[in-house]
Amino acid sequence: DAKTTQPNSMESNEEEPVHLPCNHSTISGTDYIHWYRQLPSQGPEYVIHGLTSNVNNRMASLAIAEDRKSSTLILHRATLRDAAVYYCILREITSNTGKLIFGQGTTLQVKP
Amino acid sequence: DSGVTQTPKHLITATGQRVTLRCSPRSGDLSVYWYQQSLDQGLQFLIQYYNGEERAKGNILERFSAQQFPDLHSELNLSSLELGDSALYFCASSWGTGLSFSTDTQYFGPGTRLTVL
Numbered sequence: 001d002a003k004t005t006q007p008n009s010m011e012s013n014e015e016e017p018v019h020l021p022c023n024h025s026t027i028s029g030t031d032y033i034h035w036y037r038q039l040p041s042q043g044p045e046y047v048i049h050g051l052t053s054n055v056n057n058r059m060a061s062l063a064i065a066e067d068r069k070s071s072t073l074i075l076h077r078a079t080l081r082d083a084a085v086y087y088c089i090l091r092e093i094t095s096n097t098g099k100l101i102f103g104q105g106t107t108l109q110v111k112p
Numbered sequence: 113d114s115g116v117t118q119t120p121k122h123l124i125t126a127t128g129q130r131v132t133l134r135c136s137p138r139s140g141d142l143s144v145y146w147y148q149q150s151l152d153q154g155l156q157f158l159i160q161y162y163n164g165e166e167r168a169k170g171n172i173l174e175r176f177s178a179q180q181f182p183d184l185h186s187e188l189n190l191s192s193l194e195l196g197d198s199a200l201y202f203c204a205s206s207w208g209t210g211l212s213f214s215t216d217t218q219y220f221g222p223g224t225r226l227t228v229l
Contacts, residue, residue, distance in 0.1 A: 032214045043114065043202045043220030044155070087155075091214045097168035098143055098206055098213030102155035 004088045009107045012078045020073040020106055022088030027068050030093035035062065035073050036100070037084040044087065044102075047073065051093075083110045115139065116221035118203050124227045130191040133224045137184055137205030143167070144186040145206075145218060146178055150199040161186055162208055190226070198228045 005023040012018040024033065035047040048055055048062045050071070055062040061074040075082055087105040091098075115138035125131055137144050146158040157170035161180035172178075175193075180186045190197060204218040 030214075036218075038155075043116075043204070043223055044218075045114070045220065046217045049215060049217075093214045095214050097160055098208055098216045098218065099145065099157040099160055099168050099170060100147075100155075100204075100218060101157060102147075104154060 004090060004103055006086070006088055006103065006106045008104065009109065011109045011111060012075075012082075014080060014110055014112050015077050018075040018078045018082070018108065018110075020075075020086050020088075020108065021070065022072070023070045024088070024090055025069045027090060028092070029068075031090040032093060033062065033064060033068075033071050034089045034091055034100070035060070035086060036089065036102075037086045038105075039081070039084045044100075047086070049091075078108075078110045080110050080112065083108055114219040114221065116203060116205050116219050118201075118221035118224050120224060121222065122225050122227070124229065125193060126229055127193055127195060129193050129228075130189065131193065131226065133188040133190070133201055133203075133226075135186045135188070135203030135205075135221060137186070137203075138219055141205035141207050141219070142184065143206045143208035143213070143216070144180055144184070145204040146172075146186070146188050147202040147204065147220075148199050149202060149223075150196075153199075155202075158188070193228045195228050198226055200225050 034049040036044045038044040085105040158172040160168040204220045
């Protein structure tokens with residue numbers, strides 16, 4: 001499985017945008033980029049995924065570099081409820097198993 | 113609420129004992145996954161079942177076993193428990209086409225916290 005690298009922790013102020021980076025320099029052309037997050041005392045939850053183009057949904061935006069070696073999860077207006085561990089995960093397009101390989105993730109603190 | 117239910121929420125037991133964790137997937141989901149989360153190892157994939165059959169195995173110990181029943185609920189059996197097995201155990205489910213899971217969204221349950229004394 002291709003590896004991802006994320007900062008251990010980041011801080012943000014409430015109602016400001018947050019950019020969470022992820023490096024995946026060994027990504028293959030068939031790897032999807034997925035983001036999950038884990039709120040305190042809860043199971044992980046899906047945030048967003050993409051392959052090549054930037055993606056938006058109601059939770060966040062995903063910006064993917066042109067060479068696909070990095071991506072950025074963007075929370076447009078952070079709220080206190082967004083404080084969580086954010087995981088960037090690669091999944092192969094041809095994978096016949098859905099397993100998620102979690103790294104250490106980025107712990108996001110949101111200050112009021 | 114993800115729609116995935118896990119029971120029990122908490123389990124306290126002694127070393128050497130055996131426990132069973134239960135998971136009910138979201139309605140219609142064919143795949144069930146088990147993950148273990150401990151402080152030192154983080155979130156680790158244990159095993160996946162798809163429509164009753166084992167699809168993938170991760171770092172699951174031989175003392176652990178799982179199965180998925182015809183009604184698609186799943187059980188994770190942990191035996192000869194050791195102190196190091198204390199962890200949060202999450203179940204997740206996804207629809208899954210059976211061919212490719214690359215864009216499949218997993219929905220996680222609230223977890224079972226296992227404490228081995």
